[in-house]
Amino acid sequence: MINSTIPNSPAPAQEQTFTPTKRLPPKQMRYRRKLLIERYGYQCFWCGCDLAPETLTIDHLIPLSKGGSNKLNNLRTACKGCNNKRGDAMPELVTGEKHD
Numbered sequence: 658m659i660n661s662t663i664p665n666s667p668a669p670a671q672e673q674t675f676t677p678t679k680r681l682p683p684k685q686m687r688y689r690r691k692l693l694i695e696r697y698g699y700q701c702f703w704c705g706c707d708l709a710p711e712t713l714t715i716d717h718l719i720p721l722s723k724g725g726s727n728k729l730n731n732l733r734t735a736c737k738g739c740n741n742k743r744g745d746a747m748p749e750l751v752t753g754e755k756h757d
């Protein structure tokens with residue numbers, strides 16, 4: 658008698674439940690970054706400072722943690738300072754763009 662039965666329990670399937678918006682894969686982020694630069698240039702949306710490719714970051718108007726999306730209209734170019742400063746704060750100066 659060999660006491661090595663295969664447990665009759667299939668690996669738990671990872672259920673695809675609804676999850677909050679996640680960060681985009683780098684490839685998609687790069688593509689959006691390119692579009693944002695075309696739209697806003699190398700300039701911080703918040704403070705207007707000049708940015709370089711190394712200092713340009715992508716900021717979410719509505720943070721992902723607050724239900725924001727990865728759509729372009731929720732993304733802005735930002736310097737690291739502004740991006741860090743904002744953190745998860747909700748935007749107080751959303752200019753012209755409504756969100757619900």
Ligand SMILES: [Zn+2]
Pocket residue numbers: 701702703704705706735736737738739740
């Ligand atoms: Zn800035």
